[in-house]
Amino acid sequence: MVTLTNLVSSFAMGLTILLGQQIGRGGKEAGGKSVGTGIIFFIIIAVIMSIAMLFLAPQLSSLMNAPQEAFDKTVAYLRICGGGMVVIVAYNLIGCIFRGLGDSKTPLITVAIACVFNIVGDLILCAIFEMGTEGAAIATVFAQVISVLISLHLIRRKELPFTLHRKHLKIDQQILSKIISFGAPIALQDLLVSISFLIILAIVNAMGVTASAGVGVAEKVCAFIMLISSAFMKSMSAFVAQNYGAGLMIRACKALHYGVVVSFSIGMFLLTYFHGNMLAGIFSSILELSLCLGYMIYLNKSGMLEDVKSRSYKHKV
Numbered sequence: 471m472v473t474l475t476n477l478v479s480s481f482a483m484g485l486t487i488l489l490g491q492q493i494g495r496g497g498k499e500a501g502g503k504s505v506g507t508g509i510i511f512f513i514i515i516a517v518i519m520s521i522a523m524l525f526l527a528p529q530l531s532s533l534m535n536a537p538q539e540a541f542d543k544t545v546a547y548l549r550i551c552g553g554g555m556v557v558i559v560a561y562n563l564i565g566c567i568f569r570g571l572g573d574s575k576t577p578l579i580t581v582a583i584a585c586v587f588n589i590v591g592d593l594i595l596c597a598i599f600e601m602g603t604e605g606a607a608i609a610t611v612f613a614q615v616i617s618v619l620i621s622l623h624l625i626r627r628k629e630l631p632f633t634l635h636r637k638h639l640k641i642d643q644q645i646l647s648k649i650i651s652f653g654a655p656i657a658l659q660d661l662l663v664s665i666s667f668l669i670i671l672a673i674v675n676a677m678g679v680t681a682s683a684g685v686g687v688a689e690k691v692c693a694f695i696m697l698i699s700s701a702f703m704k705s706m707s708a709f710v711a712q713n714y715g716a717g718l719m720i721r722a723c724k725a726l727h728y729g730v731v732v733s734f735s736i737g738m739f740l741l742t743y744f745h746g747n748m749l750a751g752i753f754s755s756i757l758e759l760s761l762c763l764g765y766m767i768y769l770n771k772s773g774m775l776e777d778v779k780s781r782s783y784k785h786k787v
Contacts (some may be wrong), residue, residue: 471551473664474519478559480660482512482566483704484653487711488645489570493631494715500645501632512753516559523552534668534673537682543603550604554611561614564621569708571631576624576769584617691749702733 485508492501523530527548537543551558561584561711565577591609601608667689674685706729713722 473668474523474555474659475558475562475659476664477657478512478515478519479562479566480657481515481650481653482563483656483707484649484651485563485651486566486570486704487707488648489567489632490572490708490711491715493571494712494717494765498632502634502638503642503648504645505632505634506638506640507642508563508567508649510639510641511646511649512559512563513556516556519555519559520553523555524549527552531670535672537675537679539679540682545605547607550607551610554614557611557614557618560618561621564618564625568621568625569704570711572708572712573628574705574708576621576628580617580621580624584613584618587616588613675762689749694749698736699733702729705729 485504489501490502492504527545529547531544534544566579568574568577588609591612592606595605595609599605628721671682671685671689675682706726709725710722713719713725
C-alpha cells in the first residue's frame with residue numbers, strides 16, 4: 471500500500487511541477503487544462519488500482535510471503551485500503567495541486583484533521599468494537615475521505631491562479647505527456663527504492679511474525695528519517711518550478727542550493743545511526759504493553775484471572 475501510494479504521489483509531482491511553471495508564466499487557461507487533465511488521468515489510474523487490489527489481494531499477500539497467522543488479515547487490509555484507492559489518489563492529488571500553487575499550509579491542515587479522525591477511528595473500531603486489522607483499514611480510508619471533502623471545500627473558497635471549468639475535465643495529450651515526463655523519473659526513483667524494501671520484506675516474512683514486525687518497525691523509523699528531505703523535495707519542486715516558469719533562473723538555483731544545505735544540515739542520520747535502538751525501543755515498549763494488556767483482558771474474559779491470583783502467579787501476568 472505504501473508503494474502504491476508513493477507511486478501515485480510521485481507521479482502527481484509531475485502535475486505539481488507543470489502547474490508551478492504555468493503559474494510562474496501567468497498561464498491561467500493552461501493551468502486549468504493541466505489540472506483537468508490530471509484529475510481525469512489519476513481517476514482512471516485509481517479505478518484500475520482499486521479493481522486490481524480487490525481481486526489480487528490474496529495473490530499479492532502470497533507473493534509477499536505474509537505469515538500464515540496474519541495472511542487473512544493482510545488480505546482483508548489490502549482489499550479495504552485497495553478498494554479505497556480512489557480516495558487515496560484524490561487525497562494525494564489535491565495535496566499536489568495545493569503545493570503547485572505554493573500553498574503547503576492547507577494540505578498540512580487537512581492531513582492533521584485526517585490524522586485525528588484516523589486515531590479516533592482506530593480507537594473506536596479496534597479498541598471498542600474489536601474489529602482488528604479491518605477496523606484499522608476502514609479508519610484509514612474514512613479519515614482520507616474526510617480530508618478530501620475538507621480539501622474540496624477549502625479549494626472552492628480559495629482564489630485560484632488558474633481557471634477550471636467543465637470543458638477542462640478531459641485529457642489533453644500534450645499536457646498529459648508533460649505530466650508523465652516530469653512525474654515518471656520521480657515515480658521510478660521511489661518505485662525502485664520501494665521494490666527493494668518489498669523484496670527484503672518478502673524474504674523476512676518467511677521467517678515468521680516476529681521478524682516481519684521487526685522489519686516493519688525499521689521501515690517506520692526509516693520513513694521518519696526521510697521526512698525532512700522528502701518535505702524539502704516537495705517544497706523545492708513547486709518553488710523552483712514557479713521561478714523557472716517566470717524566467718527567474720538565478721533565484722531558482724539559489725533556492726535549490728539553500729534547500730540542499732538546510733535539508734542536509736538538519737538530517738537525522740547521526741541520531742539514527744548512533745541511537746537507532748532508542749527509536750526502535752519506542753515501538754518495543756508499546757508492543758510489550760499491548761501484549762501485557764491483551765493477556766490480562768484474555769484472562770479476565772476467560773475467568774482465569776482470579777485463578778491466577780489465587781495461585782500466586784502474579785509475576786507471570
